[in-house]
Amino acid sequence: xxxxxxxxxxxxxxxxxxxxxxxxxxxxxxxxxxxxxxxxxxxxxxxxxxxxxxxxxxxxxxxxxxxxxxxxxxxxxxxxxxxxxxxxxxxxxxxxxxxxxxxxxxxxxxxxxxxxxxxxxxxxxxxxxxxxxxxxxxxxxxxxxxxxxxxxxxxxxxxxxxxxxxxxxxxxxxxxxxxxxxxxxxxxxxxxxxxxxxxxxxxxxxxxxxxxxxxxxxxxxxxxxxxxxxxxxxxxxxxxxxxxxxxxxxxxxxxxxxxxxxxxxxxxxxxxxxxxxxxxxxxxxxxxxxxxxxxxxxxxxxxxxxxxxxxxxxxxxxxxxxxxxxxxxxxxxxxxxxxxxxxxxxxxxxxxxxxxxxxxxxxxxxxxxxxxxxxxxxxxxxxxxxxxxxxxxxxxxxxxxxxxxxxxxxxxxxxxxxxxxxxxxxxxxxxxxxxxxxxxxxxxxxxxxxxxxxxxxxxxxxxxxxxxxxxxxxxxxxxxxxxxxxxxxxxxxxxxxxxxxxxxxxxxxxxxxxxxxxxxxxxxxxxxxxxxxxxxxxxxxxxxxxxxxxxxxxxxxxxxxxxxxxxxxxxxxxxxxxxxxxxxxxxxxxxxxxxxxxxxxxxxxxxxxxxxxxxxxxxxxxxxxxxxxxxxxxxxxxxxxxxxxxxxxxxxxxxxx
Amino acid sequence: xxxxxxxxxxxxxxxxxxxxxxxxxxxxxxxxxxxxxxxxxxxxxxxxxxxxxxxxxxxxxxxxxxxxxxxxxxxxxxxxxxxxxxxxxxxxxxxxxxxx
Numbered sequence: 001x002x003x004x005x006x007x008x009x010x011x012x013x014x015x016x017x018x019x020x021x022x023x024x025x026x027x028x029x030x031x032x033x034x035x036x037x038x039x040x041x042x043x044x045x046x047x048x049x050x051x052x053x054x055x056x057x058x059x060x061x062x063x064x065x066x067x068x069x070x071x072x073x074x075x076x077x078x079x080x081x082x083x084x085x086x087x088x089x090x091x092x093x094x095x096x097x098x099x100x101x102x103x104x105x106x107x108x109x110x111x112x113x114x115x116x117x118x119x120x121x122x123x124x125x126x127x128x129x130x131x132x133x134x135x136x137x138x139x140x141x142x143x144x145x146x147x148x149x150x151x152x153x154x155x156x157x158x159x160x161x162x163x164x165x166x167x168x169x170x171x172x173x174x175x176x177x178x179x180x181x182x183x184x185x186x187x188x189x190x191x192x193x194x195x196x197x198x199x200x201x202x203x204x205x206x207x208x209x210x211x212x213x214x215x216x217x218x219x220x221x222x223x224x225x226x227x228x229x230x231x232x233x234x235x236x237x238x239x240x241x242x243x244x245x246x247x248x249x250x251x252x253x254x255x256x257x258x259x260x261x262x263x264x265x266x267x268x269x270x271x272x273x274x275x276x277x278x279x280x281x282x283x284x285x286x287x288x289x290x291x292x293x294x295x296x297x298x299x300x301x302x303x304x305x306x307x308x309x310x311x312x313x314x315x316x317x318x319x320x321x322x323x324x325x326x327x328x329x330x331x332x333x334x335x336x337x338x339x340x341x342x343x344x345x346x347x348x349x350x351x352x353x354x355x356x357x358x359x360x361x362x363x364x365x366x367x368x369x370x371x372x373x374x375x376x377x378x379x380x381x382x383x384x385x386x387x388x389x390x391x392x393x394x395x396x397x398x399x400x401x402x403x404x405x406x407x408x409x410x411x412x413x414x415x416x417x418x419x420x421x422x423x424x425x426x427x428x429x430x431x432x433x434x435x436x437x438x439x440x441x442x443x444x445x446x447x448x449x450x451x452x453x454x455x456x457x458x459x460x461x462x463x464x465x466x467x468x469x470x471x472x473x474x475x476x477x478x479x480x481x482x483x484x485x486x487x488x489x490x491x492x493x494x495x496x497x498x499x500x501x502x503x504x505x506x507x508x509x510x511x512x513x514x515x516x517x518x519x520x521x522x523x524x525x526x527x528x529x530x531x532x533x534x535x536x537x538x539x540x541x542x543x544x545x546x547x548x549x550x551x552x553x554x555x556x557x558x559x560x561x562x563x564x565x566x567x568x569x570x571x572x573x574x575x576x577x578x579x580x581x582x583x584x585x586x587x588x589x590x591x592x593x594x595x596x597x598x599x600x601x602x603x604x605x606x607x608x609x610x611x612x613x614x615x616x617x618x619x620x621x622x623x624x625x626x627x628x629x630x631x632x633x634x635x636x637x638x639x640x641x642x643x644x645x646x647x648x649x650x651x652x653x654x655x656x657x
Numbered sequence: 658x659x660x661x662x663x664x665x666x667x668x669x670x671x672x673x674x675x676x677x678x679x680x681x682x683x684x685x686x687x688x689x690x691x692x693x694x695x696x697x698x699x700x701x702x703x704x705x706x707x708x709x710x711x712x713x714x715x716x717x718x719x720x721x722x723x724x725x726x727x728x729x730x731x732x733x734x735x736x737x738x739x740x741x742x743x744x745x746x747x748x749x750x751x752x753x754x755x756x757x
Binding site for chain 1: 676679680749753
């Protein structure tokens with residue numbers, strides 16, 4: 001559908017790339033101000049370009065815009081172009097990425113101002129924006145995969161930003177390698193789709209898929225296999241079971257990075273891909289069930305780990321894993337709109353939580369352990385207020401953003417056939433979420449002061465950091481109103497907006513109930529969810545403010561459980577024993593000591609030794625003795641003479657006979 | 658008239674003697690003399706061919722060879738005298754500093 005508008009779509013991703021290039025190539029000796037101008041300028045312009053693109057998109061009636069800018073790979077019938085597209089889903093993603101990204105850029109100018117490698121940081125951050133925008137704007141799987149890998153690269157670079165610290169560079173490698181496992185599946189999924197349908201362009205592919213029959217539970221046809229392979233990639237990128245292990249370690253990166261990449265945008269790419277490919281997933285019942293179960297299990301599993309972590313950023317990291325699980329749960333039960341909605345609200349409040357945590361860490365001069373905080377609420381009021389809003393939002397208190405999005409996911413889970421166990425686990429997770437988030441708040445901001453005031457001078461952060469906090473806090477409050485459920489009196493604008501993409505996927509479960517029944521059901525579920533959140537809040541209040549000695553007692557009495565949770569179910573250790581160790585042994589004993597040293601080095605060294613040995617023999621002819629040379633000359637001359645006169649000699653010999 | 662191949666056979670014998678002496682002898686002066694012998698064997702062949710074909714180029718060449726040989730003798734004898742002065746020996750085995 002060629003339209004004359006939106007010709008400048010390419011400029012949205014290209015601006016941050018330009019910023020990254022300028023800062024990366026020339027910024028080394030620039031003062032921070034110039035680096036700021038370039039980095040913030042390119043991101044701000046990109047945000048404005050995105051706003052303009054969205055305006056044009058609305059102006060032309062919200063129809064899918066598909067732009068082919070140039071051919072990238074053309075081979076036979078295969079074509080992968082630099083094609084960008086804009087539809088309702090892209091609108092949401094682009095605005096979240098550029099908007100939240102811009103705010104975090106502003107924050108980072110304050111947070112990173114004392115750090116070395118300032119230009120490098122912003123260059124990477126802009127590079128990340130470029131790849132993320134390519135990812136969400138891409139109109140085919142191949143270009144999407146470019147963005148997909150690119151954000152992985154940027155993530156690797158930024159996790160390992162403090163590369164002199166071994167744990168940081170290890171964490172970067174871990175993230176990269178774990179993501180490769182998922183990407184392996186993603187690529188196989190792409191190959192399978194191309195082999196079956198002959199195209200990887202979203203519009204063409206989905207149009208071809210539409211008429212195919214659905215695969216019911218237990219049938220492993222093309223759609224099931226392709227969806228599960230794509231989901232494997234999504235699991236890696238979005239840190240789902242069993243590939244979530246890299247995300248908590250990724251907290252080694254600077255806090256703005258944790259907020260932008262490992263909370264708000266990159267890790268949601270998996271959810272985006274599942275939502276983008278929803279036609280494939282809905283064609284396979286098995287794939288949907290797997291997505292829902294994996295999402296639900298991850299949500300619960302990560303929440304339990306989050307209960308006992310003491311590092312403020314790690315709590316948030318497990319919380320992120322858990323919330324991503326919710327999004328997949330939403331997708332898995334067919335409520336793609338709700339999943340994407342939670343993605344958006346989560347981007348707001350989780351970015352806010354991370355930035356506020358960064359502000360706390362900044363105030364504490366680098367301390368991240370909550371056991372050494374406490375009583376900060378008076379000293380850093382703005383940080384406390386914004387963080388409290390975000391906590392209320394993520395815990396699901398109305399009328400903040402998280403309440404609506406979580407509620408619509410849980411509601412959808414409740415309404416699908418056989419979804420009650422999913423709903424129950426989701427609800428329990430909501431309770432746990434509320435508990436560990438308020439545990440974080442109480443440990444950090446309330447209670448007794450547990451740090452040495454003489455050593456740590458607690459100070460509020462500069463306005464470049466607080467500004468984004470306040471804006472995100474406002475978004476965390478009002479962001480949910482876009483999709484207020486009907487009993488709330490509002491309209492579900494968000495789902496209606498995304499309806500052209502996800503269509504009636506949501507309607508399956510609801511069709512059976514009358515409108516009034518739906519209302520009362522939604523109201524009941526909402527009340528139950530709020531009640532769960534209140535229990536979590538009350539428990540945290542009681543344990544960490546009323547009875548501060550109690551948690552340690554409980555931890556002691558339930559030591560095996562506590563240790564298991566504290567050590568994250570020993571998953572890292574299990575992976576180490578099951579995969580890393582054998583692989584290391586194989587690499588060391590076979591690949592290194594046999595194949596590399598013996599075979600490869602042996603061949604190379606053998607050739608060298610052979611040449612030396614030959615030389616050793618032949619050098620004897622070059623004795624330096626003049627007379628031996630003379631002998632060679634004579635012998636050579638005689639040989640030539642004999643060769644030249646051979647016919648004559650033969651003739652004479654013949655004649656003699 | 659003496660047939661040409663007589664000259665050529667004589668020339669070959671002289672050249673062969675020169676070559677053998679060059680290889681076998683150790684005294685530098687003897688080696689030098691054997692080189693002269695080889696040069697003159699060649700001169701003989703030139704002159705013989707010149708006369709056989711009735712052309713003058715062979716004899717011209719001989720003159721060149723004599724000139725070069727004279728120059729060579731001058732340089733060579735100079736070197737030999739220096740070797741004698743420095744090493745008090747004319748044995749070629751002693752002049753092998755560059756040898757491996």
